[in-house]
Amino acid sequence: MALQLDARPPATPAPRTPRPSWARLSRIDAKYSPYLYIAPFFLVFAVFGAWPLAYTLWVSLHDWDLLGSNRTFVGADNYTRLLADADFWHSVVNTLGIFVISTVPQLLAALWLANLLNRQLRLRTGWRMAVLVPNVTSTAAVAIVFGVLFGREFGMINWLLDLVGVDAIGWKSNRFASWVAISTMVDWRWTGYNALIFLAAMQAIPRDLYEAAAIDGANRARQFWSVTVPLLKPTIIFCVIISTIGGLQLFTEPRLFHSGTNAIRGGPMRESQTLTMYMFENAFAPYYNFGYGSAVAWLLFALIAIVAAINVLIIRRLGAGARPDTGGRKGGSR
């Protein structure tokens, strides 16, 4: 993730014309207009991104209802209640469970798929489009479709399993099975996307490294694990962090995998209610318990930070041994 911070802005030329007012205007323009141009982002982010997130902390210290008229400061009360709330912990386990069984296979499959795409192929763009197309579909639509594919009685998955002699699985009523089903749809959507990211990084690896490895007697698999993967580490870390931030906030897929009036609970026994769903259930209709919902949001925020840090540590540790001596990432994507 080497940032290119070296794009040289042109030097401001000395004003040539001796007309003072114009020169002054131009100097003011050169000096201050850049701030004007970047201001919209900071304004929008401050009002609709940073402030709400910070204010969530303040709200979480209150008993705060929809009208907010009789809000009372309760200190850490919401947090103490939350830490003793079985439904909360249930959703923590669901979130982490779905995260692990979706992310690990997803990134491995993406690496493998990228390795396949990184060859002399006919129809190169066609294959890339084929693996990316799940990523451009509507998330809500896909969640509904997978909800039907994983139906108990007439779902296609159970029908296929029946063909090979497996009994019908209650994909929506069995906790672990629902995690698998939701992870499947997450992976369906994101594997191809991550594969293209990995592919771009693979193409930037200088070919002579492989030749050198081949001369040293490394076979294909060995080259993949000792040349490709270590050089891909920055990209892998990037993908892991992005997957962590997105994966732990999972909402649309589990929400629409279930249907009916209580779908926000993620099944009758909260089989696949994620933390974001639990936040939503408490903070919006019908409860409008803003204080409690905000406490969930902040604990989720903390969880994301912790898991992201752990992931980075793990990836750093993995394969710290074999690291070819080049960090150069030359060449563009083809």
Add this chain to the structure above:
Amino acid sequence: MSRLWRASPLTYGALIAATILSIFPIYWMFVVASRSSDAMGQLPPPVTPGGNLGANIARLFANTDAYFLTGLINSAIVATTVTISVVFFSSLAGFAFAKLRFRGSNALLMVIIATMMVPTQLGIIPLYMLMTKLNLNDRLPAVIMPALVTGFGVFMMRQYAGQAVSNELIEAARVDGCGTARIYWNVVLPALRPAAAVLGLLTFMTTWNDFLWPYAVLNDPENPTVQLSLRALSDGYYQDMSQVFTGTAIATLPLLLVFVLFGRQIIGGIMEGAVKA
């Protein structure tokens, strides 16, 4: 190129399998959308299109729970507005970061990159309170405003502007007496067009798909985005699956169309962003 590994038949086999897995759920969505509602109770499940698509579309648009047409129009309004805004403000800021000298620019750019890692979705409770205060609940500006410009967009445009616009060109425009605003409009923006197009496509698709925030703030069932119409269909008391699937198919169609037309550019944008980021 010539030194790439050759693809074996096994490679093609695996890629064909991946393609089938990718495309089948989408294909099947259209199959069910084109059949009558009893297709759901059939085993083996039908995998070929039927002739019921027109009737399903008619019933979908007549469904008084889903407000599907309103949903489509609203989503088009929201996604178009957000796309134009994101492309404009991102290219403006990207130009400033790549080509203008100002105090603190590196630090500010770092802040922008850091914001991409912030889970702002967790702030929706105060955001909801804010919209209530502004009297924007149930109305489209509540969905549009928070999305008007993104850190990702600014960063992407900055990266592209750094390499696509030559400093000599800007210098020349300056000597001719152009202010920074005219340099942006006449020199930089035209040069940024390819990246702006990719950013626009990605933004449009993301916005069209957005679910959590609209779900929180648009509670009036008569004024949904198309994703909320789908939710209403799916959560309905009586589930008519061929109708629900007609809805999902129509909601997906604009995205597929964009992808078929501009897939090459979208892939290029994703891969280039990956190498540079």
